[in-house]
Each structure stands twice: as structure tokens, then as C-alpha cells.
Amino acid sequence: MSGTGPFTARARTDARDWLVEADEPLAGMQLRGGGELPGALIAPAILELVRKAREYRLKLARAITARDGDERVTAWVEVQPDSDGAGCRLAISNWQSEPATEPAPDADRARQIALVRQLSELSARLDPQQQILTVDSQCDELSDLYRKMHEGIGRPWTDFVELEGFSHRQPMHWRLLDGASVAIEGSARSWRAHLVPLGQPQAGRNGFELHLCAAEPLPETHHQPSSRAQKPVERGMGIGLEIAPVLRQPVTRIIANAETIRTQLAGPLADEYSNYAADIASAGEHLLALIEDLTTLELVEEEDFNPAPDQIDLADIARRAAGILGVRAQEREITIDTPKTGETALAIGEFRRVLQILLNLLGNAIRYSPKGSEIWLRVEEDEGRARIIVADQGEGLSEEEQRRVFSKFERLGRSGDGGSGLGLYISRRLATAMHGSLSVESARGQGARFILELPADDQSPAG
Template sequence: MTKGGTILARAISDPQDCLLSAEEPLAGLQLRCGGDLPGTIAVPQLLELVRRAKRCRFRVARAISAFDGGDMVTAWVEVEPRGGAQEGEQGCDIVVRNWQVSPIPVEDAGSIERRRTTTERHVAELTARLDASQRVLAFVAESPELGELAEAMESGLGRPWTDFLPPENVAHKQPLHWRLLDGARVTVKGSDRPWRVTLIPHMQPGLEPAGFELLLVSDEPPAIKTASSKAIEPTLRRSLVGQDLSPVLRQPVARIVANAETIRARLAGPIADVYADYAGEIASAGKLLLDLLEDLADLEVVESENFSTAPDRIDLSEVARQAAGILNVRAREKNIVIESPQTSESLPAIAEFRRVLQVMLNLIGNAIRYSPEKSRIWIRLEPLGETARLIVADQGPGLSDEQQARIFEKFERLGRSGDGGSGLGLYISRSLARAMGGELAVESAPGQGARFILDLPADPGA
């Protein structure tokens, strides 16, 4: 191990990957990474390189990175198993030939804020859509603990959110400016946990927010009920997922996602890019599991014998604009433009607002997922006598006749094994459309995009 430049440091490891001896600067890095000397190799990438050399039974060399206080160390390391009855059984010789120290790059404030928002969305136990005056338009509660709050919001749609979640230690007359309420501690009736709200404005350049997304978050996890608890017994009898058990599963998974996002965003301290990437993979896997839990819970609802919707007079134009607003951030990440109906357009229908919004989020989300970058998605309205029609069209790869026949089947993903979907979204969406007296269909051709058509009963009194 003498070729390739000046040797800066030597080290020796034993068969159990314990660093027996090391010269500076490697010895100092071992200690600052939390290890001992002698002790198990504490530099993760060096440990990986040593184990690889032992597996391969020949010399390996690679650049490794490690966080060293406020700096990032990059070093060229060569590892060679020592001889014996079997190479590597006596450990390895380690040589360091290059050592560079550079400051940790600082993320811009915008990136940190976006990652913080992503984290908050995944741990929120209630999400609400507010208008420009902070009045509640729609909401989804994820925790059974928020049942009393959900009932109050359901009967009080159109009122300011502070009527349901009074901020603590705020003596000013409502409504306050949203920036003063973002992050405020609030009181949740029926819950002993501490809660806070996050307000995410839907901004337009040069204008005041057109609306808000409200996230209700507690920094304390809910109490875990035992299997003998009366509250959980009905869930276990009813199904394996259920409307009660799903939130119980969702919270610990959401915490895993949140912690992984915190690590990836370097909010707890700077780390090497490779470890941030690992955390990102953990967060992505957790998000897929959360989506699957939610889809399975929805599947149970729509397939239950007593499932029904709560029809009301709604404006499909308003629902479409809200759905587009919620997904605009995701669309912008791919430079996709969503053309939603104008505020002057209106298409009255008889349906449940929350369920139509759920269908629209699924259709637009799918269009974003499968459309190429820098493309467009169109949302169009068509009054057809007794039917109110809403169309979501994209510039994606399109669907063959065979795929169109299968796409609404349960767990059908058309061979897209890596897209992150569960194959339940369109099945659930069609079930919801039919439960509201309507239909969901698709028109497409390979290479020509797809048009998903949602038909609902028109409002005869409009």
C-alpha cells in the first residue's frame, strides 16, 4: 500500500472492526465521531469500506466523508485485508492519502421553511382549508381524540377557525393577522395534550393570501390504548385497519417521517449529504406507508354496507380551485401549470363537498405524478342538463384501451411499481362518485394524455 501519493495517516483494525490504533488526523476524527481508541470504527463510511474490503478479500480505495464539528472532512482512504488462513480474519490495514476540510454548506431560508412545512403536514392530526378571512371551508381530522372538535367544525363551516381553536394567552380581539397566529398555542376541547397551529398561506405575487392551509399539531404523541381497552375493541372486531386503528398506526409512522425530515433538512445540525439522503429515503418510505394506511381506511369506508354521503349544494368550480390550490406546490416542483376554472365560472351540483374534494385531489395528484415536466393540466367544467361534469386532462403518456378497462380496479397500478401509489385511489374515487349518484370515467389514447371525467347530479334549483 505504498502507491498513490503521500501517506498522511495509518491505522489498523481487527476482525471485529475495532480500530486498534490510528494516527492523526484519523485518530481525532474517530474520537469526535463518538468512538474510542481502541474501539469500534465510529466513522460510518470508513466502517462500510472496511467491511467491504473484508467481504471482497482484496484492497479497496474510495473517498469518504464525515462530519467533524462545524466542518465536512473528505479523505481518500485505502483498506487492505491482512493475510491469514482467510484474508481479513486478522483485520485490515488502513491508509489515508488525502485529507480536505470544508465548511458545511448552509441551506437557504426558503428550503428550510419548505422542509419544515413538509414535516408539519405529516404530523398534523387535523388539516383545514381556510378562505382569505381565515374561515373554515373544509377539514380532515386524523385522530379520534379530535372527535368533539370535528363535530363542532362540521356544524360551523364558514366560521373563523379561532371559534373552534381559541389561541392561548391572546387578549386581542379576533381576527388577528395570520402571521400573529402562525405557531400559536391553542386549546382543544376534550384533549389534555398541548396543541399548536401552523398557517400556510396560499400566496399570489404582490397580493394578500387567497386562503390558508391550517395544520393542528401536538408535540406529544397520543396515548396508546391497550388491546383490552374498550375504545379499541370495536375496531378489532370490525377490521384490521379501521377508522379507529388507522390513526393509531398513523401517528407513530408520522413521527418517523417527521424525524427523518428533520434530519434530512439538517434542522438538528449539519450532516453529510449521504446521511441526509438516507434520511430522505426513510421519509419517502414512511410517506408511502402513510398513504397506504389512509387508502385502506377509505377502502373500508366505501365498501361498508351502511356507507352513504351527505349531499349538499356545492359549486364544482370552487371545489376545483381549492384542489388545485392545495396541489399547486407539488405541481410547481415539476414546472407543471394547473389551469383551474376562473372565479367567474360556476357549476352548481348536489354532492358532498368533502368527498368531491377528495376525488379531485386524487385526479389532479395522479395527473401531476404521471405528467412530464413543463406540461399543463386542465380542469374544465361542462353543464349537461341534469348532469354537472368536471374534467381533469393532462399531457401524460396516455392509456391503451386495455389499461382504461383495468385502471379503476382495486390495487391496479398498470405495472407502475415505482410510482409510490397503492392502486386504490381511482377505485375509491369511482366508488365515491357512484355513492353520490354520479360516475367517474376516463378517455385516453397512448401518447395523447388522459381525460378523467367526473359526472355528478346538477343542482336543479340553481
């Protein structure tokens, strides 16, 4: 297929961004790469250009780089969206191919990951044990799965799907699950799970991305925005509960596209532009965190907000929080001293809400503690109450700062740390809703001790 030519190859995509018609050599590359015709467009650089043209209703053109077997392909691609938004028409010229010089497995894997991220209809962040940390989806068909996984944060993702061809559940090595076929209750379609390990080496020590991709997209007539984003805004409801899902999708896409640029998956790039993309991704992460804070803020300020009480172990949750934020602590050479294995502090509360509070407290301790210091997580039980204490060796808080630290949007003058000033306010509201409390003990120059207290589990042995 090697060669150069001024010819123009024609192609067409539909509203699902499927490649439905294509001349050679694009048709051949699509089939050799494991795709189908018609089928999902497998070249990430072309797919990204098609999606942008369709969404913005603009004609776009640029040089792209793609992989075709053992060859590296460059071409000029022009994309013209249809006036009714039903698809796009492509014109491809100056197609050139030459033997690839980069190692094929790594390059192929990088492009596969980029494609999976584009096609994903439900995405989740998992910890190293494949337990859910966050989940996001804008697919109507997966709304029930999204709700169950969101309510089940802290549990393995495999609890919520049926693994086809596996006779046992977790723990299973992530490589066995990457590419596994799964069935989802309420969906007639076939689905495939993709796990992307985070960090280097690719062993999952920093957790995973989970992406669920359909074997075949819904018919075009069924492709509509999520009903969660379309529900009418009710009186008294603001950005948190209704507008946040609408904002989350484009921000997530901005982050994904910035990461694609930063890692140069779509082609080589000058270092300064890669750095710009990193800044965009970082700013997007901060904005996404603010959206999540506003969502939770709206929720906890509702008069009828009631967490789901359950029997939980504060010591276990403390160890989980330390595991989730362990890499961040290591980067600052901070040691986290957790409750020992076998130590328990049984309480009544909602697991994911308590984990949310602990992650906020521990994250703040890591952010504001000096490099090389230590953070202690301690649990206690006393007179029908169970508590966990997060103690650090930071600069501490004055009495005035202690009075203000739980106020809404209060950042104590810290203007450059990317925080929203909502974390501690939300955490205290959550603790109060679970019939508990959140307090602080500190003094300037002596660190801080944040204390989360909850009702003890009546079933627990006397401490």
C-alpha cells in the same frame, strides 16, 4: 455558564416526558429557555432521546447538541427508563458550552418547531388559506374536535376553536395566529396554536402545519392511548377502520424523526446520513398514504356508507384542488388551466369527498403528464347533471387500460411511482355513493379526460 467538566448532573422525567427534577446546569438551561421545572422538557435532542428510551424500554446514551441562550451546548446524556414505564432517569456528563456561531433567530426557530412537533396533541395540514387538508390526533380529550375537523376538511381551522383575544375571524395573517391561545369545546385545559409555514421563503405559500399544544398536559393517570385506537375490532372490520389509527401514530413519528435528522435540527450530520433520513421520510409518507387509502377503502365498501350531501360548486372545488397541488405542478413546469373566477357548476355532493376525488385525478394528471405540458379543468351543466373534466397531455390509455384503470389495486404496470392502485377505485366508489359517476375517455398518444359527474343542484340557474 461556560465551562467543561467531567461531573455528572442528575435529572428525572415522568410518564408525560416532563422534566420533574434536574441538577444544574440542565435546570438552568430549562428555565432560561422559557420552560418550567417541573415542566415540558424544552431541549429537542434530550426530549427525543427520553421518548425513545421510555417507549422502547431500553437504556440509551448519546452525545447531544442544544442551545442555551447565546451559547451552544454539547453533552453526553444517558437515559435509563424506569421498569414500570413511569418515567426516566438521566445522567449528564461532559457538559461543554461555547458561544454559538450560527444566527440565533433561525436556530431558535428551528428548535422551537421541533419541540412543538413533539408536544403536539393534534396536528393538521393546511392550505395557503389555512383551510384544513388533513388532520390527525391520538388524544382522547380532542376526539370530538378531531371528528369535527375531519368532517370539515376544506374549511378554515379557526372555525373549530375559539380564539382568545381576537374579535374577528379569518382571514387573518398566520403570524397573528402563531402562538395564539385557543379554547376547545369539551376541554378544561388551555391550548396554544402553532403555525409552521411550509416551503421557502417562510410566507405560507405552500401551506402550513397546525399544531395544538396544551398549556399543561393531563395528569399522568389520564394519559392513555386514544379510545379510537382501543375500540374492539368488530366483525367484518379490518385494517382500514380499526388498525389504521394504531399504525398512523408510529408512522407519523417515524416521518417526524426522519425530518428532524434530515434537517439536522438535533445536530450536524454527514450528507449521506441526511440523504438516508430523506429516503426514510419519503418511504414513511408513501406508507402513510397507503394507510389512508386502506382507511377510505374500508369505509366505502361498507354497505351502509352514505356521504353527507350538500350544495357544492364544482368550479370552486376545482380551483381549490389546483391551488393545493399548484407547487407540485410548478416543479414539473406544468400549467393548470382552471375554471375562471365567477364560473360555477352547482351540484349535490359531499365537499370533502369531491375534493378528495379531484385531488386524486389532478395528482395523477400531474404525475403522468410530460414536463412543460398543460392540464385543463373544465365544468359543465346539462340535463340535471353537473360534471367536471380533468384533461391532460399525457401518453393516454389504450381501450384495455381504460377497462382496467378503475379496478382495485390496478397500477397499469407502473411499479415505481409509490401509488397504491386504490385511488381511482376509491374515487369511483365515492362518486357512485353520491349518485354520480366517474369515467375516462382516452386514446394512446392523445392524453386522457377523466369525467366526474354528479346530480346538479335543483336550485341552480338553468345552464
